[in-house]
Amino acid sequence: MEAIQSKRGAVADESTLVQAAKSGDLGAFEQLVKLYDRNIFRIAQHITRNREDAEDVVQDAFLKAYENLGQFQGQSKFYTWLVRIAVNEALMKLRRRRPDKIVSLDENIETEEDSMPREVADWSPNPAQLYDQAQLKQILSKVIQGLPPGFRTVFVLRDVEGLSTEETAEALGLSIPAVKSRLLRARLQLRERLNKYFKAREDGDRSK
Amino acid sequence: MTCKELLKELTDYLDGTIDDRTRSELEDHLNWCHDCFVICNTTKMTVEIYRDSRLYELPENLRTSLENAILKKCRQKEKQKKQPHRNA
Numbered sequence: 001m002e003a004i005q006s007k008r009g010a011v012a013d014e015s016t017l018v019q020a021a022k023s024g025d026l027g028a029f030e031q032l033v034k035l036y037d038r039n040i041f042r043i044a045q046h047i048t049r050n051r052e053d054a055e056d057v058v059q060d061a062f063l064k065a066y067e068n069l070g071q072f073q074g075q076s077k078f079y080t081w082l083v084r085i086a087v088n089e090a091l092m093k094l095r096r097r098r099p100d101k102i103v104s105l106d107e108n109i110e111t112e113e114d115s116m117p118r119e120v121a122d123w124s125p126n127p128a129q130l131y132d133q134a135q136l137k138q139i140l141s142k143v144i145q146g147l148p149p150g151f152r153t154v155f156v157l158r159d160v161e162g163l164s165t166e167e168t169a170e171a172l173g174l175s176i177p178a179v180k181s182r183l184l185r186a187r188l189q190l191r192e193r194l195n196k197y198f199k200a201r202e203d204g205d206r207s208k
Numbered sequence: 209m210t211c212k213e214l215l216k217e218l219t220d221y222l223d224g225t226i227d228d229r230t231r232s233e234l235e236d237h238l239n240w241c242h243d244c245f246v247i248c249n250t251t252k253m254t255v256e257i258y259r260d261s262r263l264y265e266l267p268e269n270l271r272t273s274l275e276n277a278i279l280k281k282c283r284q285k286e287k288q289k290k291q292p293h294r295n296a
Contacts, residue, residue: 003224
């Protein structure tokens, strides 16, 4: 089986833009915004599960980054630093919406056993083609929203946005083993929950 | 390698960050254990489906208005910095 290919492409010279932005070049900062706003929006919507909140997070995260550029030392990538700001802003939004619940990346109610595969069913060869695009998006969105925030954040950064394990750990303030453990559990839980939509049916029929 | 041991190595295996020896033990297990093969295959599909899903794409018109709002606020910040405090 071949390894999963990352979709992350070449990034424009981020450090040059950051240097220029630091010395007051707003045009350079604008390019950084254009480079990353779609990614930040996706991450924010995955965490907050709410579009208006995600829009606020994009604005607040970039503004905070702009105000604190002077403190960015360049030891990590600008994008990783920006993601860290955005994740914190998104978690704050989530806390405000759900004051009765504990919202934290450390939310770890479930044990290892909860992520152990229960149902082993083979999927259709092209599961994504079983549904039209809108239906598929609805299913994927519903399923991932059911994961605890700590799991879905790690999954989104690693598998959707293509950050490395090290970058994810840095952006979330977690250890590398913690990122790996959450990623495995997130992947297995998503797989389990997608079973009912994607499993191959002997009679070729499917119910939705 | 047992099924439980395989599960522990699954992330590194799917990400291609596994050492050669563990990889060969794992692939040997996949050759005879159908359940693990299915779990491995469907987990890989899960990651690929989400990665390719274009879930929560930012619509272009919203993107433009967000960018404008961000830059407007940045300009305001700059102005505030440059203006001397009137009541100082």
